[in-house]
Amino acid sequence: MDTIYTMKKHNYSAGPSILPQEVFEKSAQAILDFNNSGLSILEISHRSKDFVAVMDEARALAIELLGLEGKGYQALFLGGGASLEFLMVPYNLMKENGKAAYLDSGTWATAAIKEAKFFGETVIVGSSKEDNYTYVPKGYEIPSDADYFHCTSNNTIFGTQMKEFPATNVPVVCDMSSDIFSRVLDFSKFDIIYAGAQKNMGPAGTTLVVIKEEILGKNGRAIPSMLDYAKHIKAESMYNTPPVFPVYAALLTLKWIKEKGGVAAVEKLNNAKAALLYGEIDRNPLFKGAAVVEDRSNMNVTFLLNNAEHTETFDKMWKEAGISGLPGHRSVGGYRASIYNAMPIESVQVLVDVMQALEKSVQ
Amino acid sequence: MDTIYTMKKHNYSAGPSILPQEVFEKSAQAILDFNNSGLSILEISHRSKDFVAVMDEARALAIELLGLEGKGYQALFLGGGASLEFLMVPYNLMKENGKAAYLDSGTWATAAIKEAKFFGETVIVGSSKEDNYTYVPKGYEIPSDADYFHCTSNNTIFGTQMKEFPATNVPVVCDMSSDIFSRVLDFSKFDIIYAGAQKNMGPAGTTLVVIKEEILGKNGRAIPSMLDYAKHIKAESMYNTPPVFPVYAALLTLKWIKEKGGVAAVEKLNNAKAALLYGEIDRNPLFKGAAVVEDRSNMNVTFLLNNAEHTETFDKMWKEAGISGLPGHRSVGGYRASIYNAMPIESVQVLVDVMQALEKSVQ
Structure with a gap:
């Protein structure tokens, strides 16, 4: 985890947004x-x-x-x-x-x-x-x-x-x-x-x-x-x-x-990233998803803290982890992780790690 | 002249066009x-x-x-x-x-x-x-x-x-x-x-x-x-x-x-570049301007060879000098030297040198 924490920023911006490094x-x-x-x-x-x-x-x-x-x-x-x-x-x-x-x-x-x-x-x-x-x-x-x-x-x-x-x-x-x-x-x-x-x-x-x-x-x-x-x-x-x-x-x-490998190969990776993040949102008692489960986007993952008291701690933690662009749109609040094609699953793992670290820190 | 001939290309493109190197x-x-x-x-x-x-x-x-x-x-x-x-x-x-x-x-x-x-x-x-x-x-x-x-x-x-x-x-x-x-x-x-x-x-x-x-x-x-x-x-x-x-x-x-120095300073340089190139067009018996003298543009200098027989030689010469984007628009023919703000006077001198070299070569 240390190497990921010190790599280039994990850009969750909703758009303009992350593109492949080679671009x-x-x-x-x-x-x-x-x-x-x-x-x-x-x-x-x-x-x-x-x-x-x-x-x-x-x-x-x-x-x-x-x-x-x-x-x-x-x-x-x-x-x-x-x-x-x-x-x-x-x-x-x-x-x-x-x-x-x-x-x-x-x-x-x-x-x-x-x-x-x-x-x-x-x-x-x-x-x-x-x-x-x-x-x-x-x-x-x-x-x-x-x-x-x-x-x-x-x-x-x-x-x-x-x-x-x-x-x-x-x-x-x-x-x-x-x-x-x-x-x-x-x-x-x-x-x-x-x-x-x-x-x-x-x-x-x-x-x-x-x-x-x-x-x-x-x-x-x-x-x-x-x-x-x-x-x-x-x-x-x-x-x-x-x-x-x-x-x-x-x-x-x-x-x-x-x-x-084309859109089909990219879709497979996108599904894995979305499953990883939604899985954590559903598992972690501190968080909940913003959208109904059956219509959840595999591109923009909107979620909220169940208890607003944890906001300051969570915000500090993800910023320290090199994450940027996570705040949700003002009309929804909470957080929005945009995990477009170019977002590596390693970056999604960093966010999941932070969510789990928050859970531990409040126990 | 040798150093200029071997520098970066002299881009006379009408647009998109040359911009300052620092940009x-x-x-x-x-x-x-x-x-x-x-x-x-x-x-x-x-x-x-x-x-x-x-x-x-x-x-x-x-x-x-x-x-x-x-x-x-x-x-x-x-x-x-x-x-x-x-x-x-x-x-x-x-x-x-x-x-x-x-x-x-x-x-x-x-x-x-x-x-x-x-x-x-x-x-x-x-x-x-x-x-x-x-x-x-x-x-x-x-x-x-x-x-x-x-x-x-x-x-x-x-x-x-x-x-x-x-x-x-x-x-x-x-x-x-x-x-x-x-x-x-x-x-x-x-x-x-x-x-x-x-x-x-x-x-x-x-x-x-x-x-x-x-x-x-x-x-x-x-x-x-x-x-x-x-x-x-x-x-x-x-x-x-x-x-x-x-x-x-x-x-x-x-x-x-x-x-x-702002638009006034840039204008002064533009006037000098235009004077240099139009001066050569008017002096050199091989060339003529395409537009009437009083309405000549200080940005896009359109000119023609008086004798189309020299076209091949001239085209070869300016290309060898590292000039690009010089052909005129199809509705005017001949040549168009676009000498926008970012075009250095040294590049205009290269074109003038080529025009003079053509004159010597046909004598």
């Missing part, structure tokens, strides 16, 4: 000299052969890792953040006087709903707001005449995660910002998947959007160029100058996932 | 360890004290360098690129059934006009399109009932630059993407200034928007959150996760400008 090293090197070109990745033209290759590889690798090759999907790396997708989705999919179905499972779902209202009717098919989003709504019905259904696969703030997705005849749009590339799903059931890079995929500054091309161009709206998915696809994700460095760092992260 | 070194270091925190700048929360300080300092320094302190302006560092501002400007300023005046001085002005048309009437007050934008239109009148007037201070592709700005009673919006922080202007005459970072201000991935706050909230439109300048100002440029690394690198670049 830090390789991206820092590319800033000093990119591909032995004598130029920095920060000063090369986005139209240069070397960067076009980066963009092409990142787009292809995203599709490959999701198992969507040859299925009519296109991947884009856009600027602006996932929050921009909250309005691009209805702009591209909602008809004039149309309507869209939304699942209200947390803060970001609520933010997406707010933007959709600028474009038409939003039907909230299910909501767990009254229980402060401690669970994912289930058993809802999606109107068959909705232009699309929108959901959030993982709720970063509340620590819940959708384990199943509804069967529906309408296009399915999913904000996967905080669990993309963390588990295997049948991604071909989704028509648009989007994700801000800054959890499992790279630094802040770019957003992955994966689109089933055939669903575009059907809502009859005139769309400003920068908000038009079809224009970005036609320009091969270079409609305007892309966020060059964030895209490069995202490519390094996607390559790391592939080298690890 | 490369300090930003690479921050990726390995930011502020001795034991964490990478790529993995820290944007809400962390250290990054909030970065954002605050970058915003304040942008205002300071433009001489706009205490004049009612706010600076934002947004994601999405200057192309997103093409639609945010009319969304925030154009009234329903209103109109806006645009100066058509080049490709990017044309792109801005295209997006404004989604929101209302656009009056093109002047255009040099028929002469392939070799000059900046002058002597135009701006309708006094326009919601705003939009211009492009420097035309990256054509190598022209506005030397004077019109007096008008309507709000003035200026795309300064390719000459921001390169020369002193009375910036208080502008109501919105925006600039993609990737020329004089940092790597690609963030856009500076400087706004006179009092002009907002007057057009009566309901604006989606991510497109609403007022919301970004209220959130102190953190409405959503900002592009953390690009903003940090922009701060390093702004600090470098300040250390150089």
Whole structure:
């Protein structure tokens, strides 16, 4: 345990968040000299052969890792953040006087709903707001005449995660910002998947959007160029100058996932990390989980002390252990351990050790 | 000359483009360890004290360098690129059934006009399109009932630059993407200034928007959150996760400008570099400038060989001299030397030396 206690910090930040160490090293090197070109990745033209290759590889690798090759999907790396997708989705999919179905499972779902209202009717098919989003709504019905259904696969703030997705005849749009590339799903059931890079995929500054091309161009709206998915696809994700460095760092992260054995191999590690930490939360009489057991997120583990008197001691202990980013979001309180792909199980063990040490210290 | 010929590349790329060497070194270091925190700048929360300080300092320094302190302006560092501002400007300023005046001085002005048309009437007050934008239109009148007037201070592709700005009673919006922080202007005459970072201000991935706050909230439109300048100002440029690394690198670049003595000192160096290169273009019988003399840009120097037969020899020579990024844009042809703030005069001398060596070789 001593060696782990003295290693680099254990970064539990919810996002921007921990990335593989080799992504830090390789991206820092590319800033000093990119591909032995004598130029920095920060000063090369986005139209240069070397960067076009980066963009092409990142787009292809995203599709490959999701198992969507040859299925009519296109991947884009856009600027602006996932929050921009909250309005691009209805702009591209909602008809004039149309309507869209939304699942209200947390803060970001609520933010997406707010933007959709600028474009038409939003039907909230299910909501767990009254229980402060401690669970994912289930058993809802999606109107068959909705232009699309929108959901959030993982709720970063509340620590819940959708384990199943509804069967529906309408296009399915999913904000996967905080669990993309963390588990295997049948991604071909989704028509648009989007994700801000800054959890499992790279630094802040770019957003992955994966689109089933055939669903575009059907809502009859005139769309400003920068908000038009079809224009970005036609320009091969270079409609305007892309966020060059964030895209490069995202490519390094996607390559790391592939080298690890792909999403299935990473999922196995994620399951082991989550089992280790939730196991301790359930075993240790000082702690309790914040979310209902069946909807617990394997990415963001939210938990609380049963007795607030231990807060000061616990906070001192985990800080001394080199842990950072553990405090929970103000709307939940307590703690949130974000254990994204790049978090080593050794770091999770450090947190578990601290929780056990706290238990001993109060006996 | 030998030492210069063997130094790091002379990067004449039009953008993304050369940045100060210390920006490369300090930003690479921050990726390995930011502020001795034991964490990478790529993995820290944007809400962390250290990054909030970065954002605050970058915003304040942008205002300071433009001489706009205490004049009612706010600076934002947004994601999405200057192309997103093409639609945010009319969304925030154009009234329903209103109109806006645009100066058509080049490709990017044309792109801005295209997006404004989604929101209302656009009056093109002047255009040099028929002469392939070799000059900046002058002597135009701006309708006094326009919601705003939009211009492009420097035309990256054509190598022209506005030397004077019109007096008008309507709000003035200026795309300064390719000459921001390169020369002193009375910036208080502008109501919105925006600039993609990737020329004089940092790597690609963030856009500076400087706004006179009092002009907002007057057009009566309901604006989606991510497109609403007022919301970004209220959130102190953190409405959503900002592009953390690009903003940090922009701060390093702004600090470098300040250390150089501010915009006035940098302008002096820019004038010397431009005089050196234009002087050679005018003196050397093998070359001619592409833009009219009075509108020549001090940032993007466009020029042509009088005799295309020398192309192969010249291209070989400048490549051997370690120069990169010199070919002109396809819509102008010839060459374009982008000599942004960070380009040393020694590198400009290398290009001049090559031009003179070509002259000698053909005699």
